[in-house]
Amino acid sequence: MLPDGFPGQRLRVLPRPLVASALRRAPTSGLLVTDAGYFPSAANHGMHRPRSAPEAIVIVCTDGVGHCEVDGRVSVIRPGNALVLPPSRPHFYWADSRDPWTIWWLHAAGSQVSELLSVVAPDGGEAVIEVRDAYRAVSAIDDAISFLERDETLPHLISASGAGWTLLAQLAADALTEANQPTEPVRQAQEYLRHNFAKPVIVKELARTAGLSPSHFAALFRTAAGCGVVEYAKRLRMARARELLATTSRDISEIARTIGYNDAFYFSRTFRREHGCSPSEYRRGKN
Incomplete structure (x- = not known):
C-alpha cells in the first residue's frame, strides 16, 4: 500500500x-x-x-x-x-x-x-x-x-x-x-410451471421435454428447488390462492378452479393442511 x-x-x-x-x-x-x-x-x-x-x-x-x-x-x-x-x-x-x-x-x-x-x-x-x-x-x-x-x-x-x-x-x-443454480432444463421447467401451475403436473412429460429420464429430472429438480416437482407446483398454487383470497371477493370454488383444483373440498383440505386454517378463515383474517 x-x-x-x-x-x-x-x-x-x-x-x-x-x-x-x-x-x-x-x-x-x-x-x-x-x-x-x-x-x-x-x-x-x-x-x-x-x-x-x-x-x-x-x-x-x-x-x-x-x-x-x-x-x-x-x-x-x-x-x-x-x-x-x-x-x-x-x-x-x-x-x-x-x-x-x-x-x-x-x-x-x-x-x-x-x-x-x-x-x-x-x-x-x-x-x-x-x-x-x-x-x-x-x-x-x-x-x-x-x-x-x-x-x-x-x-x-x-x-x-x-x-x-x-x-x-x-x-x-x-x-x-x-x-443450487438450476441446470437449463430445470430452469425451463420451473419457468413453465410458474406460467402453467393450474394445469395438471405430469413429471414424465416434463422430463421428456427436458430430454431426461424421469428419475434424473426429478433429482435435478429437487436439488435446485429444494422440493419435488408436484410440491413446487402446489406452492405456486397456494401462493396464487392466498393472493386471490386477500384481494378479490371470488367464491372459494371459483378460486379453486382458477388455480387447478376441480374439487373445491379437496382444495380446502389442502389449503388447511398448508396454512392451518380454511380458505374462508384466511380471507377473514386478511380483511
Whole structure:
C-alpha cells in the first residue's frame, strides 16, 4: 500500500478498545463493523497476515483484478466477485500488477458472523462469491463507511452493523443460489410451471421435454428447488390462492378452479393442511 493511500480512498478503523467494548454489549455483540473502506485503482496494494485477522474480511471488487493466497491456494478476484476470508485464517491478498483492483471492503466481528459465514463457506475456508447484485453490495459497504465517518457513537455503530449484516446476508444468499443454480432444463421447467401451475403436473412429460429420464429430472429438480416437482407446483398454487383470497371477493370454488383444483373440498383440505386454517378463515383474517 502506498504511504499516503490511494487518491480518492475512504477508510475508517475503529479504535481497538472501542471494538472490545462494543463486542461486550448488545446489539453490536452480534455483529460489529470494525473497519471499512474504499480503495480505487489500488496499485501496489497488498496485505500479508501470516497470523490472520481477528475479524472476517469481505472485499468486493468492482474493477481490475486481485489475487488471494490461503494455504497455498491462489484465487483470482475479478469485477463482480466478493472475496470472503474467515477470522483466524492466515492469508495474503494483493492487487494485480498490470490491472490493479478497485475494492470496497469491511471487517466484521461478533457472534452472528460465524453463522453467516457457515453459509457463505461451509468448509470454513475462504470463498470467492459471484455477487448477483454488485450495486447493492457496494451500497451496503458505502453505508457502513458513511455511518462510521459521522462519529463512533453507539447509534452509528449499530447502523454500520446493520449495513454489514445486510452485506453478509446478501453474500450468503448468493452463495446458496450459486450452489443450487438450476441446470437449463430445470430452469425451463420451473419457468413453465410458474406460467402453467393450474394445469395438471405430469413429471414424465416434463422430463421428456427436458430430454431426461424421469428419475434424473426429478433429482435435478429437487436439488435446485429444494422440493419435488408436484410440491413446487402446489406452492405456486397456494401462493396464487392466498393472493386471490386477500384481494378479490371470488367464491372459494371459483378460486379453486382458477388455480387447478376441480374439487373445491379437496382444495380446502389442502389449503388447511398448508396454512392451518380454511380458505374462508384466511380471507377473514386478511380483511
